[in-house]
Structure formats: structure tokens, C-alpha cells
Amino acid sequence: MANKSDQGPIAIVAAETPPRTKPSTYPEPFFSRMLGREKRMLGDQFGLKNFGVNQTTLAPGGESSLMHKHTKQDEFIYILAGAPTLATEDGETVLSPGMCAGFPANGTAHHLINRTDSPVIYLEIGDRTPGDEGSYPQDDLKAVMGADGNWKFTHKDGSDY
Numbered sequence: 001m002a003n004k005s006d007q008g009p010i011a012i013v014a015a016e017t018p019p020r021t022k023p024s025t026y027p028e029p030f031f032s033r034m035l036g037r038e039k040r041m042l043g044d045q046f047g048l049k050n051f052g053v054n055q056t057t058l059a060p061g062g063e064s065s066l067m068h069k070h071t072k073q074d075e076f077i078y079i080l081a082g083a084p085t086l087a088t089e090d091g092e093t094v095l096s097p098g099m100c101a102g103f104p105a106n107g108t109a110h111h112l113i114n115r116t117d118s119p120v121i122y123l124e125i126g127d128r129t130p131g132d133e134g135s136y137p138q139d140d141l142k143a144v145m146g147a148d149g150n151w152k153f154t155h156k157d158g159s160d161y
Helices: none
Strands: 037-041 051-058 075-081 085-088 091-094 100-103 110-113 120-127 133-135 142-145 151-154
Touching: none
Parallel strands: none
Antiparallel strands: 037 051, 051 120, 075 100, 075 120, 085 091, 085 110, 133 142, 142 151
């Protein structure tokens, strides 16, 4: 941590931010698929409320999330290290450091997969618009953001997990 203000740190070393303790909020059988993912919630270190910033590391074989899209949230990723595969409903693209991608609300469903033998590190930025919903075209899952800011997951038919 470089300096501190009344609101928290002025600057930090991202890699020194403790990783999130729970690798995913997905219910099983999806939770286990996220065990190769480690998120460092950088935006929270500064008290950011309108958008989140995570430094995420994917181990070999790891996935960023299930393939998904949001109804209200825009997302942006920037690759720092490694060569993840960006998988979308429209196909796949191998990314490299310095490349970025953006996903407007109600756009193309997407996720990253690390199909290499080396870790992938990237930044993910997303807004925190209330009432957002997530849809998962490849999985029997639906997500609704509650008033408390937490995701509630159900089957696509609305039944609980």
C-alpha cells in the first residue's frame, strides 16, 4: 500500500491483495468448475461502489465463469499474461497480453478458458447495476441480483438449487 486517505489506500500492489476466499457463488455442479480461478477484488480495496475491478488468475484448465451474459451489466476484460481462449456463442478467439474485449448488456454470451500449461492473468471490470440478471445458454442456470447485491441462482424453470 503506497499511501492512505480517509477513504482507504491511494495505491496498492494488485498481486498483494488477498484473493477472494470463496472461488465462486455458483451452486454445484457449477461451483467445482471454478476451482481453477482466483479473484483479487481490486475495486473493493478503494471502496468503489458503481463498478468492480478484479485481477483474475486462471490456472491451466481454469474457466473465468460459465458462458453467460447480463441483462444490465456491461463487462470488459484486459489480458495481462497468458493466452486464454475467449469462447462466445459465435465462436472462439485466442487472446494474448495487451488484448481486450468488451461485452455490452444483452450482448453475446462469453467466458474465458485457459487451455494452456501456463497461468492466465487478466483484469475484469463490470458495473454493479441493480436488478441485473444473468443467463447461461449452455447450462441449466439463471441468476438474479438481489437487493442486497448478492446473486440468487435457480434452474431455468425457476426452481431452487
